[in-house]
Amino acid sequence: MTNSKKIKVAFSSGKGGTGKTSVATHFAQYLSLNEKTALIDLDVEEPNSAIFFKNRVSIKTEIVTRDTPTINSEKCSFCKLCVQKCNFNAIAMYKESFKFFYELCKSCNRCKNICPNDAIYQLKEDIGEIREYQSGDLFIKDGLLKEGSVQTKLLIQAVKKLSNSYTWEIFDSPPGTTCPMVESISDVDFVVLVAEPTPFGFHDLKLAIEVVEKTVKNWGIVINKSGSYDNIIESYVSKNGYKVIEKFPFSENFAKKYAQGEFFYSQFDDKMERIKNYILEVL
Amino acid sequence: MRIAIPSEDKILTASHFGRAPWFVFFETETKEYKYIDNSSHSDSSHGAGVNTASLMLESEVDTLISPILGPKATDLIKNSSIKVYKAPENSTVEEVLTLYFKNSLEIQF
Numbered sequence: 063m064t065n066s067k068k069i070k071v072a073f074s075s076g077k078g079g080t081g082k083t084s085v086a087t088h089f090a091q092y093l094s095l096n097e098k099t100a101l102i103d104l105d106v107e108e109p110n111s112a113i114f115f116k117n118r119v120s121i122k123t124e125i126v127t128r129d130t131p132t133i134n135s136e137k138c139s140f141c142k143l144c145v146q147k148c149n150f151n152a153i154a155m156y157k158e159s160f161k162f163f164y165e166l167c168k169s170c171n172r173c174k175n176i177c178p179n180d181a182i183y184q185l186k187e188d189i190g191e192i193r194e195y196q197s198g199d200l201f202i203k204d205g206l207l208k209e210g211s212v213q214t215k216l217l218i219q220a221v222k223k224l225s226n227s228y229t230w231e232i233f234d235s236p237p238g239t240t241c242p243m244v245e246s247i248s249d250v251d252f253v254v255l256v257a258e259p260t261p262f263g264f265h266d267l268k269l270a271i272e273v274v275e276k277t278v279k280n281w282g283i284v285i286n287k288s289g290s291y292d293n294i295i296e297s298y299v300s301k302n303g304y305k306v307i308e309k310f311p312f313s314e315n316f317a318k319k320y321a322q323g324e325f326f327y328s329q330f331d332d333k334m335e336r337i338k339n340y341i342l343e344v345l
Numbered sequence: 346m347r348i349a350i351p352s353e354d355k356i357l358t359a360s361h362f363g364r365a366p367w368f369v370f371f372e373t374e375t376k377e378y379k380y381i382d383n384s385s386h387s388d389s390s391h392g393a394g395v396n397t398a399s400l401m402l403e404s405e406v407d408t409l410i411s412p413i414l415g416p417k418a419t420d421l422i423k424n425s426s427i428k429v430y431k432a433p434e435n436s437t438v439e440e441v442l443t444l445y446f447k448n449s450l451e452i453q454f
Contacts, residue, residue: 145399151392154421156402163417166392 076266078237081286363394
């Protein structure tokens with residue numbers, strides 16, 4: 063394809079387990095049959111999109127680091143300018159000793175830039191790794207946060223940075239409605255909220271809608287595990303003028319295949335096509 | 346000797362060390378009280394414990410009677426000569442001092 067337009071779509075949800083990964087992986091797989099597609103798993107705490115692609119080939123694994131400052135005591139005059147100017151209170155200094163609290167540090171470099179004695183230099187801290195795979199024509203990338211690290215947002219940003227250009231970039235968001243989820247939808251063209259018709263799913267869907275409405279212009283809902291309780295979501299959706307783009311039925315067979323890490327929505331190419339066309343239509 | 350106690354309102358003890366709005370300093374030699382405004386630290390969105398702990402070090406506090414210290418404040422104060430006791434919940438500064446002089450406070454570190 064020579065299509066130069068680039069479309070970024072995030073599959074998100076408030077609740078975990080609604081089927082973000084299921085729908086995102088199948089959608090990306092479907093798109094990749096005809097168009098240049100990348101599937102980007104932004105759930106860096108539990109990346110699992112790649113697991114579905116059993117024929118995947120690992121292309122690259124790279125350690126991601128961030129800058130963490132420290133002080134050269136021989137150059138330092140202990141003037142405390144860095145302590146006063148740090149917006150995150152990450153530095154403590156008493157007499158001629160100092161301590162950095164790296165869990166508070168945002169690697170902004172301010173302390174280094176303002177130090178009158180040029181006494182601050184940067185160390186590297188591992189925050190995790192990014193991994194790239196190829197499965198057929200589909201490019202897959204994910205990140206794995208280092209255990210104990212709180213630099214989720216930084217790692218998500220690193221995962222999102224692609225070296226090649228794709229017609230479709232499909233993001234699998236982390237669950238919830240906090241910073242990692244917001245970061246995963248911060249610069250996309252369209253958000254697909256994957257919703258589950260249960261009281262829990264409905265509750266968390268409303269939270270997700272609140273975030274999505276403030277963050278992106280174009281979004282829609284896909285009901286997964288659809289069945290006799292869809293009304294929980296549908297009456298709310300129609301009351302507020304939102305859009306249910308597509309539904310995927312609940313089936314025990316899907317759950318079984320999912321548990322085995324196998325594709326199970328392959329017979330729904332027509333549904334994937336309709337989601338794709340809806341996105342293209344509104345953009 | 347200087348004893349420091351985090352306080353909500355100069356009378357009641359605070360429920361949190363790093364975010365205590367006030368600190369009461371009691372000087373054992375002169376029996377004097379000093380009230381230190383900690384609001385610039387207690388209101389900060391990040392690292393209140395770091396700044397409040399630094400205030401203790403800079404103010405040359407000898408003894409601190411406080412609710413359980415957070416991990417960052419602990420990190421800074423444990424490496425100093427300050428002795429830290431546990432303040433019982435919902436008590437007044439006066440009550441805490443009385444308990445201290447009766448030797449009936451639990452030691453934090």
